[in-house]
Structures are given as C-alpha cells and as structure tokens.
Amino acid sequence: xxxxxxxxxxxxxxxxxxSIINCAYENTAFDYFPWYQQFPGKGPALLIAIRPDVSxxxxxxxxxxxxxxxxxxxxxxxxxxxxxSATYFCAASRDSGNTGKLIFGQGTTLQVKP
Amino acid sequence: ETGVTQSPxxxxxxxxxxxxxxxxxxxxxxxxSWYQQALGQGPQFIFQYxxxxxxxxxxxxxxxxxxxxxxxxxxxxxxxxxxxDSALYLxxxxxxxxxxxxFFGQGTRLTVV
Numbered sequence: 001x002x003x004x005x006x007x008x009x010x011x012x013x014x015x016x017x018x019s020i021i022n023c024a025y026e027n028t029a030f031d032y033f034p035w036y037q038q039f040p041g042k043g044p045a046l047l048i049a050i051r052p053d054v055s056x057x058x059x060x061x062x063x064x065x066x067x068x069x070x071x072x073x074x075x076x077x078x079x080x081x082x083x084x085s086a087t088y089f090c091a092a093s094r095d096s097g098n099t100g101k102l103i104f105g106q107g108t109t110l111q112v113k114p
Numbered sequence: 115e116t117g118v119t120q121s122p123x124x125x126x127x128x129x130x131x132x133x134x135x136x137x138x139x140x141x142x143x144x145x146x147s148w149y150q151q152a153l154g155q156g157p158q159f160i161f162q163y164x165x166x167x168x169x170x171x172x173x174x175x176x177x178x179x180x181x182x183x184x185x186x187x188x189x190x191x192x193x194x195x196x197x198x199d200s201a202l203y204l205x206x207x208x209x210x211x212x213x214x215x216x217f218f219g220q221g222t223r224l225t226v227v
Contacts, residue, residue: 006156034215043118043204043218044157089156099216100147100208101170104156 003027004092006105013112019077021108023090026071030092032099035064035075038087038107047088048075049099080112117141118207118219126225127195135190135222139207145169146188147216148180149204157204163188192224200226 005024013019023033034049050057050064050073057064063076077084087109091102117140127133139146145164149157159172163182177193186207192199202223208216 036218041220043120043220046215046217049215091156095170098145098162098208099214100145100162100206101159102147102149102157102206102216103159107154107156 003103004090004105006090006108008108009106010109011111013080013110015080015082015112015114017080017112019080019084019110019112020074021088021090021110022072022074023092023105024070024072025092027092027094028071029094030103032093033064033066033073034091034093034099034102035062036089036091036104038089044089077110080110082112082114085110085112118205118217120203120205120219120222122222123220124223124225126227129195129197129226131195132191132193133195133224135192135203135205135224137188137190137205137207137219139186139188139205140217143207143209143214143217144186145208146182146186147206147208148188148190149206149218150174150199151202151204151221153201160190195226197226200224 035047036044038044061078066073090105119138147162148160151157161171162169166182181189202221204221206216206218
C-alpha cells in the first residue's frame with residue numbers, strides 16, 4: 001500500500017523555469033511533510049519541510065504548498081538551475097515531532113537543461 | 115555534509131551470509147532510524163532506535179535486527195541474506211521530540227550475489 005504518491009516520475013525543465021513536483025497522501029494522521037533532495041551515490045538531504053498548520057512555506061527558491069483538505073502538497077523550485085538536477089522525494093510522518101519515522105514517495109528525477 | 119557517518123560505503127556479500135552495517139549519529143541526536151532504498155525507489159523505513167531500544171518498526175522480517183549503543187551509534191544486522199536485500203541502506207539521526215529534523219548519512223551500498 002503506497003501511502004504517499006508522488007508525481008511525475010521524471011521532469012525536464014529549462015534553466016530558469018519552474019519545477020513542480022506533487023505528492024498526495026492518504027493518512028490524515030500525517031503531521032509532518034518534508035522534501036528531500038538526493039544526488040547519485042549520496043544520502044537524501046533535507047530541503048524544506050512543512051507542518052499542516054500552514055499552507056505555504058518558502059525558503060529561498062524552494063516553496064512547499066500544502067492543501068490539507070485535498071491531502072496534497074507540492075514542491076516548487078523557482079529559477080531552476082542545472083545544479084538542481086537530482087532526485088526529489090516527498091515524505092510524511094504521523095509520529096508527531098519524531099521526524100525520523102518517514103514514509104517516502106517514489107521519487108522524481110529532475111533534469112534542468114542549460 | 116551532515117554529521118551522520120556510515121560504514122562501510124560498499125559491501126558485497128553472498129546469499130545466506132550475515133552482514134552488519136554501522137552508523138554514527140549527528141552530535142546532539144539520540145535517535146537513529148534505518149532505511150532500505152532499492153534502486154529507483156524511495157527509502158523504506160526499517161526501524162528506529164531510541165535509548166537503546168527499538169522504537170517502531172516497518173514491514174521488514176525479523177532477520178533484520180539492530181542495536182543502539184550508549185553513545186547513540188547504531189548497527190543494522192541482516193541475517194540469511196537474500197538477493198532482494200541488495201540496496202542502499204541509509205541511517206538517519208534525529209531527536210524523538212522538539213521538532214528537530216532528521217539528517218541522513220551517505221548510505222552503505224550492499225550487493226548480495
């Protein structure tokens with residue numbers, strides 16, 4: 001059972017464009033939603049995270065939009081750069097405050113063309 | 115770079131053997147979580163250790179076991195290795211409360227032949 005569904009599986013964006021990755025979840029008990037970036041041969045690195053008491057969070061070029069009623073959240077990467085080319089994972093946790101127990105989406109491979 | 119370190123970085127084992135993977139947590143973090151990441155997939159939660167006790171487990175068989183030591187470092191042990199155990203094994207360190215984020219190590223690539 002896939003509790004966090006991520007789309008698209010892959011994404012190609014021109015340099016300077018906006019990359020958008022979407023995730024949908026099923027369990028309304030989830031209360032922590034991080035996004036991780038992973039480069040080949042490396043572990044995932046936390047990009048940005050949101051809790052359901054806010055609908056949007058922005059850090060630099062990265063924004064999470066959160067829609068609690070639709071049980072969806074998305075990552076927007078503004079002014080995408082070739083260095084952003086990586087695999088992105090959304091995740092969710094239902095153990096309030098315990099950010100180590102995560103359920104991950106399947107991942108999105110982003111390629112930013114120069 | 116996070117302060118989470120894993121060893122070894124790569125490992126090749128034969129089916130049926132046993133393997134031990136190690137993880138040192140980031141300073142100030144007393145919780146270690148282990149994940150299995152198959153090629154092209156998202157990480158899957160194996161289990162978490164807090165205060166040297168297992169604190170939650172994912173859908174993995176008992177041949178996956180772990181330990182946590184007083185210095186918060188941790189081991190993942192896998193017995194009776196199967197070909198499908200080939201994956202990147204990740205550990206993440208965090209604190210169980212206080213809204214601190216989880217940081218991952220670089221992983222151990224296990225190949226079972």
